Amino acid sequence: MVLSELALRLNCTEYKNWVKAGHCLLLLRACLQGFIRAEVDAFHQRILSGAPNLGPRASCSGGVRCTPRARQFQPQCELCAEWKKEILKHHTNRNGDIYWGNCKPECWPFDPWELAKPHFPKGTGLNNLQSIFQAFMPRGLADKKGPEECDAVALLSLINSCDHFRIDRKKVIEVIKCRNEIMHSSEMKVSSTWLQDFQKKIQSFLNEFRNIPEIAATSARVEQLLTSDWAVHIPGDDQLDGPESETKIHLSESEINEIEMELLREKLQENYLQAEEQAISPEKIVKNVEAMKIFLRNNKDLRISFEEEIQKLEDLNLQYQKCTKEPGK
């Protein structure tokens, strides 16, 4: 019996843990989207009911002068200045870094989703490495048209930094930390102890929203997922997984593979984002990119699916090395 590539990968408990934890994040993101869309609309309504003059009939008169850059925004018209004040009033990190560069202030009067953007964690900061990475980013946070296009961390940051969301913020921060540990793990492995701790944290966060049926349903699914073992079901082979146990969930290869692919794609995006923002040292970026490339290359099934991405990773590494060697960078 030849084990499939996927079955071999899942033989490694730490990798399986990583995929499971990542899958929970994907479920989390999916269940938050509808809720967040509705809450952002409500937040916009709430601001307008207190200040009707900021509504859809108002328009920015500052033009290009009201365009924010990275962390800077000095509104040049009264309307944008008022909106900035309102946003800051509800921002839980109003004295810290706010990435105004994500925002299109002229849209605040009529597009509730634009209000979400000053709460996102990252912007496309302008730096001299930016042009290199632009080619790797499908689009920046500024272009996210709604919660459906956001990853879990953007949605969690919004919940954390906008006081419209009434929740114990410590619980959100814990989940954000776990998410970053998953996405920044260059080995793509987490221990079983880590997974248990993650389960406590994500459940405790989801519990805050137990009155929302969709989120409660996800909470139940996450619990089932994290308390059971995964086995790959290979048709015609019943002995592969050893003795049956009640807590074993059988998934088809394609089901697990789909989860894996989505997760790996998100991790790749995260690598590019970190590189673009220079959030970590160049050496670490090169190390992460290299580890990811080797992993994809060593697994034949992934190598085929991620052919284009492997090439991109190679280009990224080359350009990065060239760029960091150039004097006066």
Ligand SMILES: [Zn+2]
């Ligand atoms: Zn303006």
